[in-house]
Amino acid sequence: MIEIRFHGRGGQGAVVASNILADAAFREGKYVQAFPYFGVERRGAPVTSFARIDKNPIKIKSQVYHPNFIIVLDPTLMNIADITSGLNKNGIVLINSDKDPNYYNLSFKTATIDATSIAIENKLGSKMAPIVNTSMLGAFAKISGEVTLESIILAINESVPLKKEENVKAAKEAYEKAMIL
Secondary structure, three states, rough: OOOEEEEEOOOOHHHHHHHHHHHHHHOOOOOOEEEEEEEEOOOOOOOEEEEOOOOOOOOOOOOOOOOOEEEEEEEEHOOOOOOOOOOOOOEEEEEEOOHHHHHHHOEEEEEOOOOOHHHOOOOOOOOOOOOHHHHHHHHHHHHOOOOOOOHHHHHHHHOOOOOHHHHHHHHHHHHHEEEEE
């Protein structure tokens, strides 16, 4: 089973991202779960969301404690929480950042994508509050190999209510530009 933990802030699309990812994996014939964990429910507050993907039915009903992948939608969260807590020793951290993966000096395989610039360029959200979720999913498809970009695109077209073309373009661009250490 593959477990993914998303870290973001309210309004960035972490919860929607976990749902789109689950939809994409389901389209590939896999069993899935996607669910959020909320603390203080307000825009800008830290939000954690989870996804599970497996070839067999998933019977676990708890949050993800030992993920294989961590997706960080807001890099400022790296300074206030132990984002890599419980990460599988062979796990990968994907960070929304314009910095090289080496910058973070993590003891885990690290990947980065400047999802903020991609979201702003595609007018997803605003310059002050870009919505980076579909960019992060495009990068995840590339660095993980767990789902295809084509399935992500199908799920975006099915799930995203507005700016479908812009979200698809953002996912494709992030897929091309993601850097992994």
